[in-house]
Amino acid sequence: MPPSPVGVLVMAYGSPPSMDDEAIYAYLRHILQFYRRTDPDPEAVAHLKERYRAIGGSPLYGITERLAAGLQQALERASPGRFRVYWAMKHSPPFIEDVVPRMARDGLDRAIGVALAPFRSRLSTDGYYRVVQEANQGLTNPMAWTFADDWHLHPLFLALWQSRIEDARRGLPETALVVFTNHSLPERVRRWGDPYPTQFEATARVLAERCRLPHWTIAYQSAGGGSEPWLGPDLIEVLRAYREGGGTHVLAAPIGFLMDHLEVLYDIDVEAQAEARSMGLHLVRTPMPNDDPRLIDLLADVVTRKAVRQ
Structure with missing residues (x-):
């Protein structure tokens, strides 16, 4: 029986999935609960909504989904059947803590986590990986997780x-x-x-x-x-x-x-x-990288190199 694929979880910060007041409040509350254990006041919610309205809503969901799809295609071209890519958000659905159990239910026993941020920090990338580890520890059969190496000078x-x-x-x-x-x-x-x-x-x-x-x-x-x-x-x-x-x-x-x-x-x-x-x-x-093929190739290289050492 062939080994199960290696899971790959790409993670972004998150954004409100809609411009509804309820979605804006839930997103901001999740952030404030995570960092300060407090709830947002109405003024903060209104201010955040106005900022999102000024830019016509966030394109983060579409970009992240395309980036994950592109990464799946790049990995599949190089190593057919070896990897299965998922994506999640830290502060909005699909939450990291919900996607990790789904990966386990899909039969994966190994996975690599990649935070979509180029510079490492206890308050940034490491925060994503802590959420992964906490969700993984709650599984009946935890997966073997590793996380991306630094790539700011790739x-x-x-x-x-x-x-x-x-x-x-x-x-x-x-x-x-x-x-x-x-x-x-x-x-x-x-x-x-x-x-x-x-x-x-x-x-x-x-x-x-x-x-x-x-x-x-x-x-x-x-x-x-x-x-x-x-x-x-x-x-x-x-x-x-x-x-x-x-x-x-x-x-x-x-x-x-x-x-x-x-x-x-x-x-x-x-x-x-x-x-x-x-x-x-x-x-x-400057324009942002978004789902540029070079960013996808970079992430594919980071994942492949990590899988070799896993």
């Missing part, structure tokens, strides 16, 4: 972003500033020795060298609430300082993200863009 990841940056720079003056952005996390991750900021900085540095950028910097964006400090500098502060110094053109390269979703489509394209216009600054953004 040649395909670098090539993917290099092409996007170089294409976007063609319409800008040589003096334009390239700002590499990443989702902010609480500042305490530095005290932990968390790899998140160093991986982000290393990737930005390598891309700046490969693209031969004369002017570049890094910034964090989309910081959460609460009273504790978050990683910086903040994107808006970087834009303001650059404009005050006489700068006129900026290219945002959100290398901490893979797909179009709220943090890109609203926080950069709406919020940061409005700030830039108010300063007289010309701001453009």
